[in-house]
């Protein structure tokens with residue numbers, strides 16, 4: 209159980225915090241993997257796709273005229289290594305958006321998550337997401353869940369493009385600025401990855417580590433960060449204006 213935290217904003221990670229890692233690495237990655245090549249070839253006029261492909265080629269040292277097959281081979285190797293590169297996340301997000309819209313994908317959350325998010329919202333706290341998943345992918349993933357359409361719960365979405373890398377303090381400063389520069393002590397970040405919590409703490413935020421049983425970081429060293437195994441053990445009250 210954490211001490212009672214006082215805040216205005218609760219910012220949450222997705223993978224390992226809201227959802228099981230397998231929801232991303234198995235369900236979502238398996239959905240995206242065979243669709244990356246066709247998606248690239250079928251959307252030659254979509255600037256988001258062409259920009260992502262150009263960035264992937266540059267990052268991977270491929271020639272500008274490299275084939276889609278070569279690009280997909282790079283993307284599959286990045287997915288195997290769980291490299292959360294922004295252009296990969298952009299393409300995955302578009303594919304997942306299609307999957308959620310067509311009801312081929314549905315998100316499932318740890319059972320404590322949605323009741324607690326609703327309770328914080330009811331208590332007057334504002335909720336935001338900071339994930340490596342693209343903003344488009346995040347929003348789509350909350351649109352079709354086993355608990356209905358949850359998009360209304362969140363006031364802001366942040367990813368590695370509009371905030372920056374998740375382990376870097378400046379990304380948390382960028383999020384704070386985008387939220388209207390609240391006192392950093394009125395921000396709480398919840399994540400399963402200690403290095404991400406370090407980034408938030410370095411910007412002055414409160415942090416809570418999620419060491420959910422069976423998840424990859426369950427036995428990690430969370431250092432000075434408070435650690436829980438469920439949202440039920442996180443107590444946050446709304447700070448006064």
Ligand SMILES: CSCCC(=O)C(=O)COP(=O)(O)O
Nearest residue numbers: 222223339340341345346349
């Ligand atoms: C539909 S959002 C998918 C989330 C994702 O792609 C991902 O890599 C999760 O990373 P996180 O930063 O939330 O741990």
Ligand SMILES: [Mg+2]
Nearest residue numbers: 221223224400
């Ligand atoms: Mg995570």
